[in-house]
């Protein structure tokens with residue numbers, strides 16, 4: 001696809017088919033992530049791949065418990081209470097794979113650098129006909145000791161982007177309205 005088409009037609013995917021994503025494709029997506037720019041070219045990112053449906057479901061349940069506990073005191077979570085209380089709700093929408101993108105906190109720009117790497121995954125996945133969803137809700141759970149141990153995450157690394165990856169059930173491009181850009185300053189041409 002042309003880059004502009006990729007940018008215009010990528011949408012978060014919340015309906016996946018059962019089709020597995022191959023190890024080659026996952027490796028390719030991770031390779032693509034490493035093409036991202038980073039401050040001082042430190043490349044402060046690392047990855048964990050989860051492909052086990054039962055483990056992804058169990059992670060979703062752990063996320064539910066964490067978010068529900070937080071929702072008791074955080075009014076910002078009010079709009080999500082009903083949705084996440086539904087027993088059938090799965091935070092990863094039954095995607096067959098997760099690409100977890102971590103950032104090395106020793107780098108000044110770890111979060112932005114790892115976020116750019118994650119977005120590379122999202123764009124390339126879309127280019128290949130795959131769908132992705134960045135599941136921010138999973139952040140605290142993935143940073144908990146249980147999941148840090150499970151995925152061999154060394155001390156200085158923190159989760160930045162839990163990405164669900166799979167084949168989208170709906171493949172036609174959808175567009176989503178975006179706000180017009182807010183431009184605070186337009187500058188002056190040299191000649192003005």
Ligand SMILES: Cc1cc2nc3c(=O)[nH]c(=O)nc-3n(C[C@H](O)[C@H](O)[C@H](O)COP(=O)(O)O)c2cc1C
Pocket residue numbers: 010011012013014133134135136137138176
């Ligand atoms: C940092 C971040 C966290 C997000 N967390 C979630 C999430 O937990 N669950 C979800 O369904 N979507 C999540 N999203 C997806 C956004 O809702 C989505 O990108 C936004 O609504 C724009 O839609 P689009 O991606 O289709 O353009 C997240 C996106 C970002 C960038």
